[in-house]
Amino acid sequence: MTAMATAPAPGRRLTAVAGAGAGLRLLWLELRHNAMAWVLPVAIVLFWLLTYRRDMTTPPMWNLRAAGLQSGAVLDFAIPVTGAAAWMGSREVRRRVADQVAITAWARWARLLVPWAATTIWAMAGYLGCVAVLYGVTAHQASWGGPLWWPAGVAAASLPAFSALGFVIGTFLPSRFTAPLAAIAAFFIVALSTELIHGGQSPWQVSPIVTGPWNLGPQAGVATFYPFLPDLSIAQVMLLAGFTLALLGVLTLPASGRAARTVAAGLTGAGLLAAGTAAGLTGTGTMDAHGMIKIPALHDAANDRPLQYTPVCSGTAIPVCLNPAYAGYLPVTANALAPMLSQLAGLPGAPARIVQASVSFQQDAHEGMIIRTDGPRSGSPQPVVYLVLPDQFGDPAMTSEQVADQLVAVYDTRLVARVTGDGPAASPSQNAVAAALLLAAGQGKLTTDQPPSPQGGIDPGQSPGVAPGTPEYAAAERFAALPEAARRAWLLRHLSALRAGQISLAQLP
Amino acid sequence: MNVEIADLTRRFGAVTAVAGVDLQAGPGVFGLLGPNGAGKTSLLRMMATAVRPSSGSLRLLDRDPGSYGPRREIRRKLGYLPQNPGYYPGFTVAEYVEYFALLKEVPASRIRASVATAIEAVELGNKKKARLRTLSGGMLRRVGIAQAIVNEPELLLLDEPTAGLDPQQRVTFRALLRSLGERATVVVSTHLVEDVTAACAQVAVMDQGRIVFRGTPDGLAARGDGQDAGDTPIERGFSAVLAQVRS
Numbered sequence: 001m002t003a004m005a006t007a008p009a010p011g012r013r014l015t016a017v018a019g020a021g022a023g024l025r026l027l028w029l030e031l032r033h034n035a036m037a038w039v040l041p042v043a044i045v046l047f048w049l050l051t052y053r054r055d056m057t058t059p060p061m062w063n064l065r066a067a068g069l070q071s072g073a074v075l076d077f078a079i080p081v082t083g084a085a086a087w088m089g090s091r092e093v094r095r096r097v098a099d100q101v102a103i104t105a106w107a108r109w110a111r112l113l114v115p116w117a118a119t120t121i122w123a124m125a126g127y128l129g130c131v132a133v134l135y136g137v138t139a140h141q142a143s144w145g146g147p148l149w150w151p152a153g154v155a156a157a158s159l160p161a162f163s164a165l166g167f168v169i170g171t172f173l174p175s176r177f178t179a180p181l182a183a184i185a186a187f188f189i190v191a192l193s194t195e196l197i198h199g200g201q202s203p204w205q206v207s208p209i210v211t212g213p214w215n216l217g218p219q220a221g222v223a224t225f226y227p228f229l230p231d232l233s234i235a236q237v238m239l240l241a242g243f244t245l246a247l248l249g250v251l252t253l254p255a256s257g258r259a260a261r262t263v264a265a266g267l268t269g270a271g272l273l274a275a276g277t278a279a280g281l282t283g284t285g286t287m288d289a290h291g292m293i294k295i296p297a298l299h300d301a302a303n304d305r306p307l308q309y310t311p312v313c314s315g316t317a318i319p320v321c322l323n324p325a326y327a328g329y330l331p332v333t334a335n336a337l338a339p340m341l342s343q344l345a346g347l348p349g350a351p352a353r354i355v356q357a358s359v360s361f362q363q364d365a366h367e368g369m370i371i372r373t374d375g376p377r378s379g380s381p382q383p384v385v386y387l388v389l390p391d392q393f394g395d396p397a398m399t400s401e402q403v404a405d406q407l408v409a410v411y412d413t414r415l416v417a418r419v420t421g422d423g424p425a426a427s428p429s430q431n432a433v434a435a436a437l438l439l440a441a442g443q444g445k446l447t448t449d450q451p452p453s454p455q456g457g458i459d460p461g462q463s464p465g466v467a468p469g470t471p472e473y474a475a476a477e478r479f480a481a482l483p484e485a486a487r488r489a490w491l492l493r494h495l496s497a498l499r500a501g502q503i504s505l506a507q508l509p
Numbered sequence: 510m511n512v513e514i515a516d517l518t519r520r521f522g523a524v525t526a527v528a529g530v531d532l533q534a535g536p537g538v539f540g541l542l543g544p545n546g547a548g549k550t551s552l553l554r555m556m557a558t559a560v561r562p563s564s565g566s567l568r569l570l571d572r573d574p575g576s577y578g579p580r581r582e583i584r585r586k587l588g589y590l591p592q593n594p595g596y597y598p599g600f601t602v603a604e605y606v607e608y609f610a611l612l613k614e615v616p617a618s619r620i621r622a623s624v625a626t627a628i629e630a631v632e633l634g635n636k637k638k639a640r641l642r643t644l645s646g647g648m649l650r651r652v653g654i655a656q657a658i659v660n661e662p663e664l665l666l667l668d669e670p671t672a673g674l675d676p677q678q679r680v681t682f683r684a685l686l687r688s689l690g691e692r693a694t695v696v697v698s699t700h701l702v703e704d705v706t707a708a709c710a711q712v713a714v715m716d717q718g719r720i721v722f723r724g725t726p727d728g729l730a731a732r733g734d735g736q737d738a739g740d741t742p743i744e745r746g747f748s749a750v751l752a753q754v755r756s
Contacts, residue, residue, distance in 0.1 A: 025620075026611045033599045096595025099559045100656065104612035105584045111612060257577040 023114070030118035035179075036084040040126045046076040047130045055134060059391065060141030061325050062148050063223040067211035069134055070151035073127060074158045074208045078190050081123040081159055082166035083183030088115040089170025090178050109252035109260065112171060116248075120163040127159060144309065144324035148223065150233035151211060157240040158208045162186055164247035171251060200363045203283035205232065205293065206239050213287040216361065216369060221392035222291040224325040225358035225374070227303045231285060231295035239278035246271025291361040311355065314338075317345035320387070322356040329389055329403065336404035340412045340441040343484070348495050349419045354411075357386035385418070387411060412441055419491075421499035428472045429503045433491075435466040436479035440487065475505045482509060510535050510571075511664050511694035512556065517565035519551050526551035528718035529565065538690035540709035540726070541698040542747055548718040549698040550592050553666050556696065557589040570663055585614050588662030592669050592698075594653035598642035602633055602652055605641060609656040627659040630685055632678075646673045654682070658689065665695045671704055683708040702743045705729075714750050721754045 031037070051072025058064040089112070092098045101111060135147045169182045193207035197214045205214055212222060212232070223229075249268030255261050281295050288294040288304075311321035314334035318341040322330050337354065344350040362370040373388050390398055390406045398406075413434075420426070420434045466472045479487065490509055497503050512534040519527040527548045543549045554560045555567060558574045570586055572579035597605060607624045615623050628637050631651035636644065641652060650673045657665060667686075671679045686708040689695050699705065705712050706726050714722035714729070722729060726743055733745025738752075 019614075021617050022611045022614065022620075025617075026608070029600075029604055029608055029611075032604070033597065091597070095597055096591075096593060097597065098595075099554065099557070099591045100589065100594060100609070100653075101612060103557045103559050103584055103587060103589050104609065105581050105614040106612045107581075260577075 026114050027118055027121075030115045031121065034084070034115065034118045034122055035087040036081060036119045036122035039080040039084045040122055043077050043080040043123070043126055044130060046080070047073060051076055052130070052134055056137070059326075059328060060138055060143070061224065062138060062142055062145045063228065065134060065138045065142075066148035066151040066228075069131065070155050070211050071209040073130065073155040075187075075190050077123055077127055077155070077159060078162040078186045079183045081119065082162045082169075082186035083179045084123075085116065085119045085163040085166030086170035086182035087166075087179035088119050089167040090174035090176075091115070091170075093174035094176060107255065107260065109248075109255055109264070112167070112251055113248070116163060116167045116251075119167065120160045123159045123163060124156065127156060131155075142325070143312070143327035145224070148228050150228065150230040154208050154233050154236045154240070157237045157244075161240040161243045161247070164244050164251070168247045168250050200287055201283055201285065203279040205285070206235050206279045206282035208236050208240060210236075212292055213361075213363075216287065216291055221359045224307075224323055226290040226292075226306055229288065229290075229292035229294060229299070229303050231298040232282065232293040234298050235278040235282045235285075235295060238281075239275045242271045242274030242276075242278060244271065246275065287361060287363050289360040289362065290358070306358075313353075317342040318351060318354060320354045322389075323358075326356060326389060326391075329391070332400045332404050333387075333389065333407060336407040337411060337415075340408075340415055340437070343437055343441050343488075344415055344419050347419050347488070347491055349421075349499070351385040351415070351418065352383035354385045354387050357388055359388055359392050385411070385415065408443065412438055412443060419495070427498075427501040427503070429475070429505050429508055430498060430501070431466055432472045432475040432505060432508060433479060433498060435472070435476040436487075439476065439480040440484070471505050475508045479508050511569065512539075512696070513566070513568040514556075515566040517552070517555065517567055518563045519548075519555055519560065520563045521551075525718055527555065527562075530715075530718070530720050532713065532720060532723075534694050534696065534711065536690065536692060536694055537710045538686050538695045538697060538708050540705035540712040541696060541715060542700065542702060542705060542712060542729075543698075543715035544700070544751065547715040549715050550668055551718075552715070553589075553668050553696065553698050554591075556664075557587065557666050558584060559589070583664070585660065586663040587613075588657035588660065588665040590653045590657040590667045590670055592672075594650070596641045596649055596652065599640060601638050601640055602628060602644070602655070603637040605652060606655045606659050610659045613660040615660050623659050623661065627655040630658060631655045632681065647675060647678060650674060651678070654685075661693075663693050665689055665693055666698075667695065668698045669700070670697060671699065671701055679704070680707075702741065702747055706741070706743050714747060716751055716754050722750045 051068060054072065055065050055068035058068060092101055102108070104111070131152050135152075139147070165186065166179075166182045169185070170178050190207075190209060193204065194210060194214060196202070196204040197207070197210070200213060200215060202214070210232070246268045249264045249266070249271055252264035252267065253261060255264060281297055282293075284297065285293040285295040309324050312324050312327045312330055313319040313321040314330055316334050316338045320330070320334050320337060320341075322333065341354075358374040360372045360374050362372070364370055373386060387407075390403050416434045416437045420430050420437070426434070466476050482490070486509070494503055510533045512532060514530055514532040517527055517530045518525065530552060541549050541552070551560070555562050556569065558569070558580055561575070567574060569583045572583050574580045574583050597608075600608065603624055606627055607620060610620050610623055628634055631654050633648065633651055633655065636648065641649065644652065650670070654667070654670060657667065671682055674682060683704065686695055686697065690708070690710070697704065697709065709726055712722075712724065712726050712729055713720045722732070729746040729750070730742035731746065733739065733742055733747070733749045736745040736749045738748035739745035
């Protein structure tokens with residue numbers, strides 16, 4: 001060891017810029033040696049296994065992908081970031097450097113904020129990378145719309161909160177076991193937070209893994225015809241920011257100066273107030289008609305106006321037009337309905353277009369859900385038939401074949417009924433012609449099995465069915481066996497009389 | 510005086526670790542001798558502003574460490590090596606010393622030079638990029654010394670600094686101490702009396718929380734005349750003082 005050269009003592013106070021520079025350099029050192037950097041691959045693998053792969057099984061629609069991202073990423077990242085932060089928070093005591101750092105010029109709270117910030121930055125970088133990949137793939141796949149940033153923002157806001165939680169636990173309960181225990185605690189906090197949700201107006205819906213009315217579940221139809229309502233997301237960000245502030249205040253509370261303690265207590269109080277306010281506001285929220293949570297104090301009425309879009313239409317004999325967000329469904333929808341549409345095109349009563357309608361949601365008195373179709377109902381004189389895709393309600397996990405089967409079962413019957421005037425009071429000849437058209441369109445049986453439809457939704461058309469062995473059945477088989485041109489020519493001439501009940505079974509060709 | 514202590518007491522529960530100590534120290538190397546449990550470490554931790562006194566008066570570098578502003582000023586000019594210093598194993602030597610330079614608010618323009626100087630002073634220049642987990646115990650002790658002196662402290666507190674150093678390192682460390690003592694107050698707590706003989710201009714002996722001798726190393730050695738316990742004059746003086754206090 002050699003004698004040190006004497007350097008002049010500092011001649012001036014550190015400027016704010018120099019202080020910031022030192023802080024950044026300290027942050028850089030902490031980033032280089034932060035536990036979150038080692039844990040980050042675990043978080044990314046969890047994200048890939050639990051969130052990305054699941055999200056990719058849903059249709060490429062921004063609303064579904066964003067909701068999946070929020071609820072999944074919070075859990076994927078909360079556990080590792082809490083554990084890593086607890087490890088970093090307990091570091092000074094575990095490594096026996098507490099005295100050495102305690103006697104430095106930096107205030108304790110400022111010194112502790114640096115590793116907390118480094119932990120949060122690593123987690124945020126990993127998370128943003130995951131968002132970029134998921135949203136990038138979705139942008140490539142989605143046919144319309146753009147990224148929903150609020151759900152991504154909620155998950156992002158959860159990172160500093162859970163980082164602060166872990167850091168505070170690690171700082172106040174330093175041991176080598178603190179980190180795993182804190183990670184486990186974070187898992188239970190997140191996973192069990194939804195267990196407290198009871199009813200549509202529960203303040204616990206402020207849990208960051210909740211993306212909409214908890215008892216509604218994921219709905220593809222949400223935020224496609226109407227804008228995404230950020231009300232719940234705003235409350236969630238407020239809650240998480242409040243928790244972050246409160247926890248960082250707790251970190252500062254043991255400060256030795258009265259002023260610092262006062263500020264810390266103020267921060268903690270303000271944070272808890274913000275979090276409590278967020279939960280309270282969520283408790284005032286109700287499900288709006290479009291399946292999202294509307295919080296009156298946070299609601300922007302501009303979000304109640306429907307989105308403007310140019311529908312995508314098929315080249316079928318009667319065009320089928322869908323919301324562009326559902327453009328991926330157009331081939332299966334058009335193919336499913338094309339045989340019937342070609343039968344009916346040009347006939348009196350046939351629609352000029354089939355247009356996709358939105359659905360509306362309503363909570364009933366028993367916390368059940370009523371899902372209705374927006375727009376004119378069946379029987380409307382308008383030359384448009386409104387169609388709701390099966391994936392617009394319920395969990396959007398149907399195969400293309402299932403979607404096609406449901407569309408055919410519901411809409412072929414309804415379209416035929418619209419043309420023939422078929423219904424509960426229809427004449428035997430109307431029933432026979434309706435059944436014949438279904439048969440000619442490829443439906444292999446003359447009796448119509450009505451699939452379940454959304455409660456109060458589109459009337460699928462009440463064909464009474466034609467039982468085998470009856471005169472109606474024989475007439476239907478006979479009519480269906482005609483060449484299409486002959487069938488169409490007969491219908492053009494006699495459809496008005498048929499609808500008026502003036503055609504008997506014997507008069508059917 | 511850089512250190513002015515009057516009737517300083519520190520209690521840990523029912524145990525009184527430091528009992529009414531009075532001490533003044535100006536620039537130079539000041540040795541603090543005493544048996545295990547004498548209260549040396551507790552006294553040093555109070556002087557390092559790591560713990561607050563239970564009672565008594567403490568002024569460091571002409572400031573009162575009881576207030577936040579002055580305490581922060583003191584800490585900028587303070588170096589401290591604990592008895593059992595920890596370290597962050599993933600840091601390199603240079604990073605670790607820089608970490609403390611930043612926390613001690615060494616001016617940004619001087620950090621790089623200060624870190625290099627401190628590392629060279631403890632003869633670890635060839636290990637500055639080595640991670641701390643790869644260093645021996647003696648090297649880690651030298652890293653601890655480097656972090657303590659990186660801010661060119663006006664008050665340097667070293668608790669058993671030569672523990673773990675080999676004889677050659679101990680000799681060079683004493684030279685470093687003498688150099689530092691030319692412009693700063695260096696308080697060295699040790700149970701190795703040869704460190705005191707070689708480096709200290711003033712020495713105090715503590716026992717049971719009190720200072721029982723204050724003087725020069727020669728004065729301490731003189732107290733041992735006619736004593737048998739100890740291999741060197743100062744060891745004999747140390748034993749004589751303790752025996753006298755306890756008798």
